[in-house]
Amino acid sequence: MKQYQHPTADQITLTGVLHALSDPVRLNxxxxxxxxxxxQSCGAIPTPVAKSTMSHHIRVLREAGIIHIRPYGTQSLISxxxxxxxxxxxxxxxxxxKSAKNIEVTEQA
Amino acid sequence: MKQYQHPTADQITLTGVLHALSDPVRLNxxxxxxxxxxxQSCGAIPTPVAKSTMSHHIRVLREAGIIHIRPYGTQSLISxxxxxxxxxxxxxxxxxxKSAKNIEVTEQA
DNA sequence: TTTATTGTTCTACGATTATCGAACTAATCT
DNA sequence: AGATTAGTTCGATAATCGTAGAACAATAAA
Numbered sequence: 158m159k160q161y162q163h164p165t166a167d168q169i170t171l172t173g174v175l176h177a178l179s180d181p182v183r184l185n186x187x188x189x190x191x192x193x194x195x196x197q198s199c200g201a202i203p204t205p206v207a208k209s210t211m212s213h214h215i216r217v218l219r220e221a222g223i224i225h226i227r228p229y230g231t232q233s234l235i236s237x238x239x240x241x242x243x244x245x246x247x248x249x250x251x252x253x254x255k256s257a258k259n260i261e262v263t264e265q266a
Numbered sequence: 267m268k269q270y271q272h273p274t275a276d277q278i279t280l281t282g283v284l285h286a287l288s289d290p291v292r293l294n295x296x297x298x299x300x301x302x303x304x305x306q307s308c309g310a311i312p313t314p315v316a317k318s319t320m321s322h323h324i325r326v327l328r329e330a331g332i333i334h335i336r337p338y339g340t341q342s343l344i345s346x347x348x349x350x351x352x353x354x355x356x357x358x359x360x361x362x363x364k365s366a367k368n369i370e371v372t373e374q375a
Numbered sequence: 376t377t378t379a380t381t382g383t384t385c386t387a388c389g390a391t392t393a394t395c396g397a398a399c400t401a402a403t404c405t
Numbered sequence: 406a407g408a409t410t411a412g413t414t415c416g417a418t419a420a421t422c423g424t425a426g427a428a429c430a431a432t433a434a435a
Contacts (some may be wrong), residue, residue, distance in 0.1 A: 176288035256355040258288030
């Protein structure tokens with residue numbers, strides 16, 4: 158069974174988190190996972206890039222400590238480490254996701 | 267008199283802001299400017315890198331819309347565009363700066 | 376006018392990053 | 406057992422990034 162390494166809370170850094178969220182592909186991905194409010198398989202989320210590129214981005218998000226990956230058969234189930242991030246960097250993830258959501262709405266106007 | 271181009275509020279992007287803040291040198295710099303609570307000259311803030319590197323970083327912060335630069339004689343006076351950023355991305359800058367400050371305190375423990 | 380100060384730009388380098396197609400791996404389905 | 410599915414890794418490319426020393430530019434001080 159494939160096992161993924163996730164950083165402990167101590168290993169998560171603010172600049173690492175900001176860096177991971179500063180890429181539009183990754184920010185959009187995290188938004189979609191957040192909106193789903195439950196574990197999503199990798200492929201459940203539409204992506205504008207190749208599968209290999211998406212694997213790369215998901216690895217960046219995992220290594221930054223933003224997502225948790227749970228293997229489930231041939232799928233990888235993704236969830237946000239919201240609680241740990243909120244405890245470590247209060248308000249950062251939530252405010253970023255809210256702003257990203259507002260942008261989405263504004264751009265659809 | 268040297269004039270600096272600053273992006274308008276419309277031109278400021280969330281990923282641009284996150285990218286600019288994801289570098290430790292720039293995050294530290296923005297923290298120092300925030301703590302000062304008034305315009306600082308470039309050189310008033312200690313930096314761990316060469317002057318030319320710092321000029322580069324300051325340009326990135328300006329182009330991301332995080333800081334405003336006002337030439338003042340041979341100096342450049344730096345201020346945070348806090349209000350505009352708060353209006354556009356509520357809570358993002360403040361929560362990031364608070365977390366950065368907490369890290370600073372924790373690391374001194 | 377010359378010198379000093381502050382900060383910028385130029386140029387270059389090494390490292391990192393995002394991208395993708397091809398090939399691969401592990402689990403599940405038939 | 407073979408085929409399918411989901412996702413990963415490999416290897417390559419091009420672009421971006423952070424770094425710095427040297428040279429420069431604008432302003433102020435002497």
